Amino acid sequence: MNDAAPIIKGLDVEAIRKDFPILSETVYDKPLTFLDTAASAQKPRVVIDAETALYEHYYANIHRGVYKFSQDATEAYEATRETVKAFINAAKSKECLFVRGATEGINLVAQAWGRTFLKEDDEIILSEMEHHSNIVPWQMVAEERGAKIRVIPVLDDGSLDMDAYKGLLSDRTKMVAVVHISNSIGTMNPVKDIIRMAHDVGAVTLIDGCQAAPHLKIDVQDLDADFYAFSAHKAYGPTGIGVIYGKEDLLDRMPPWQGGGDMISTVTFEKTTYNDLPHKFEAGTPNIAGGISMKHALDYITALGQDNIAAHEKALLEYATKALGAFNSLRIIGTTPEKGALISFTMEHAHPHDIGTILDRQGIAVRAGHHCAQPIMDRFGVPGTVRASFGIYNDTSDVDRLVAGLKKVTDIFG
Incomplete structure (x- = not known):
């Protein structure tokens, strides 16, 4: 997806990432790709x-x-x-x-x-x-x-x-x-x-x-x-x-x-x-x-400006939705155009927890499960989903790493 990556204006993500000490950490010798802001966001230095x-x-x-x-x-x-x-x-x-x-x-x-x-x-x-x-x-x-x-x-x-x-x-x-x-x-x-x-x-x-x-x-x-x-x-x-x-x-x-x-x-x-x-x-x-x-x-x-944040995350969501749509085995749950900055999905033959575990070994943090919202999982007939959620410190490079991680999932589960 790198060739098609849009230029997302409004936020200087590189500068923002420097404000968050934890984002310099590595996981299993991989750079951290944090895609679980919907559960709990990371903290900038000024808060710490x-x-x-x-x-x-x-x-x-x-x-x-x-x-x-x-x-x-x-x-x-x-x-x-x-x-x-x-x-x-x-x-x-x-x-x-x-x-x-x-x-x-x-x-x-x-x-x-x-x-x-x-x-x-x-x-x-x-x-x-x-x-x-x-x-x-x-x-x-x-x-x-x-x-x-x-x-x-x-x-x-x-x-x-x-x-x-x-x-x-x-x-x-x-x-x-x-x-x-x-x-x-x-x-x-x-x-x-x-x-x-x-x-x-x-x-x-x-x-x-x-x-x-x-x-x-x-x-x-x-x-x-x-x-x-x-x-x-x-x-x-x-x-x-x-x-x-x-x-x-x-x-x-x-x-x-x-x-x-x-x-x-x-x-x-x-x-x-x-x-x-x-x-x-x-x-x-x-x-x-x-x-x-x-x-x-x-x-x-x-x-940073809430309007800038909203515009950045909307563009990032559009990019991620298109990127994940390239997987034939992947089903996005929740496709209405009016969405916040997260994607919830399932994949054929792979349980959400297995997907989350494989991604974790690549340094990619996502949420897997029912997200404390069991009735909506029942509505769509799934036990849970994988959820990738974005924040001010995410950009298209994080989505590209997610895509690469999901390719490993398909290699394992078909």
């Missing part, structure tokens, strides 16, 4: 250095101390909240709650909102392509409250059946929770339309933005999302920290999900009054280092 600087120079617990280190750490931690506000264009920083990741954010909404507002026979609409983290929390609260889950089916090309979605909506619909970009097959859903249609019947919406936030410009006000979740570790930031955005009026009407320090105003054995937003939902000592370094990850993305 931010965590190190905290622990070496000014670590202290936040929000509580009057001494300098505590005040400095608090200021750095809360500066991230302002960065998040700008990153997703929230109206107010207090609408941006810090959680351990998108999974905890979705669980927070399912428990705090769901337990408060769902009643028997109310309906929750999910899609067939949801990650388990946007299925199981709703199953738990639905069982407790006597609510019902309805599912938007997926068409053969991996897109949502929007006519079926329209038919599912009714005055019984109270929550519509869908993924922005599928982690398993890459489909980019028309979430603005989904939200508008949900609001037309009086429903609340939650968008799982894990695969969108690092790759697209997100504007929660333009989308009119009620809740929007994403994790820092998929956005070139640390693990153990993420964001659940919620509209202020909804968050004000929801009770806290967890109790403890910092989420309270006053406590007696007779009664507790709760703190203001966002602290009402942030009990206990948080991931301070993660919170501080997340700012540097989001600043890094912003400096």
Whole structure:
């Protein structure tokens, strides 16, 4: 494919790769080709250095101390909240709650909102392509409250059946929770339309933005999302920290999900009054280092430009789709034109785990399995897929190495 490789403008990938120390590592004496950003992205030096600087120079617990280190750490931690506000264009920083990741954010909404507002026979609409983290929390609260889950089916090309979605909506619909970009097959859903249609019947919406936030410009006000979740570790930031955005009026009407320090105003054995937003939902000592370094990850993305990132990854996806299409034995799962930067595929006679293992010996890191999205695997009649997912540090040379690795798979399995 080298002769046909397009010139992808917008990102200087060679310079970007120098910012990521791990990309200079070798695997089995082969240069690392990292194609698993959808699971967890690698970290630039500025993120690593931010965590190190905290622990070496000014670590202290936040929000509580009057001494300098505590005040400095608090200021750095809360500066991230302002960065998040700008990153997703929230109206107010207090609408941006810090959680351990998108999974905890979705669980927070399912428990705090769901337990408060769902009643028997109310309906929750999910899609067939949801990650388990946007299925199981709703199953738990639905069982407790006597609510019902309805599912938007997926068409053969991996897109949502929007006519079926329209038919599912009714005055019984109270929550519509869908993924922005599928982690398993890459489909980019028309979430603005989904939200508008949900609001037309009086429903609340939650968008799982894990695969969108690092790759697209997100504007929660333009989308009119009620809740929007994403994790820092998929956005070139640390693990153990993420964001659940919620509209202020909804968050004000929801009770806290967890109790403890910092989420309270006053406590007696007779009664507790709760703190203001966002602290009402942030009990206990948080991931301070993660919170501080997340700012540097989001600043890094912003400096590159989300439009530049999206254009680069779209061109790379087109190149990879064409390259993999040359294999007669390979089937791409999810072929809708509106996709995020990943390809999910199977190959005849070769199990995804075997493919992943052979590629690993070539220094190529991909994901193999059901990607925590078993219902969509069942929809397409496969136990799992191989998933190659791209990030800001990937270019056509990575795709060429993937193609070479898959040729070894065909040599072995035919």
